[in-house]
Every structure is written in C-alpha cells, then in structure tokens.
Amino acid sequence: VHALDIEMIRKCLRDLINKGNCTMPKFNFNAGAPFDEPVYVELPKGSIAVIEGIHALNPIFTKEFHGHGLVKVYISVKQGITDEGSDILTAREIRFIRRLVRDFYTRNSDAERTLSMWGDVCDGEDKYIMPFKRTSDFTINTIHVYEPCIIGYMALPILQTVKPESEYYSFAQKMIHAIEQFIPIEEEIVPKTSLIREFIGGGIYEY
Secondary structure: OOOOOHHHHHHHHHHHHHOOEEEEOOEEOOOOEEOOOOEEEEOOOOOOOOOOOOOOOOHHHHHHHOOOOOOOEEEEOOOOEEEOOEEEEOHHHHHHHHHHHHHHHHOOOOHHHHHHHHHHHHHHHHHHOHHHHOOOOEEEEOOOOOHHHOHHHHHHHHHOOOOOOOOOHHHHHHHHHHHOOOOOOOHHHOOOOOOOHHHHOOOOOOO
C-alpha cells in the first residue's frame, strides 16, 4: 500500500466529499507511469463515488471517511472449480488466468513477466487484502463457472510460450493441463456488460 501516493488519494477523497470535485492522476499501465495530464472528476450532489482497487478496504484510506455514507464491498473470485472433490482450478488460479490474459492484451505483459510478478501479487493479497476483507459490508463472488471455457482458452497460447528452461514452466504446464479439461466456447456469448469483458476486452465500459 505504501507504493501508492496515500496523501494524494486522501486529498482526492476529501475534495470529492467537501467540494464535489477533484483532480487526480491517471495511470498509464503500458508506460508504467501516470499520464502527463491529470483527470478532472466531478461528483454532483446526490451522486455516488465508486473507489475501486486492491487497497480500497484498507483502513489507511477508510478510517477518516466513516460517517460520509461509506459502504465497503469485497469483490473477488471466492471459490475454485472442482471435480468429484478435487480442485481443477483454485480461486487463486482463476484469478491468475484472468490477470494473464488481461495483462497480455492490455498491459504489454508477456507470460514470463506476469508469472514473475505473481508471487508478489499473492504476497500482497495475503498481507493487504485478506486481513481487511471481513470488514466489508457486502461480499460479491465474481466467479463465472464457464470462464475457463473462454478466458482459459485465450490463456493457452500465452502459457505455451513458456519454455522448458523457465522456472515457471511446471506451473504453466499445470495451468495448461487444467484448462484443457474444459470445452472451449465462443467468446461472442459473453454479454458486453459482463465482468468477464474486463479481462477479454470488447465490453461497453471504459477503464
């Protein structure tokens, strides 16, 4: 969490509450740095601001905003996919496949790069997300049981680029074997409003 500009985030939240607007940086994931021009955000009276992010439940941000209509929601894949009691894909592995596909197509990140960061992602999840998820007011499980049939098959050619000499080869092969147990289906069946579109593209929302 301390990799973020905590005071800037707090200031933006205070400005939204007190002035109804704020100016905030927008991050360019392809460049790995903020865009040169900040973004102006206006919150008309009676509107709702949705603050999304892996640290959104952290009290470092939430503690001073209680009493301002704050509602905390934990949104994540909360279950894996099993066959006769044995895991085919765990919840964490489903999240990995989502990230692999999204980062390949939208963040210029190949399989090796995503795999190299995955351990740190999991450590950060254990340290900075799991301790606070039970403080949420609502929990939403985002699993789509059919998603390995779509996102999984988009992940296959990416995973197949991992070479045998890579330290991530055995994990990549494990994911390939798991995905191949599903039957691929056409991407066109996914609604344009679906959360799945965040990872495969083609949705109606801008991020």
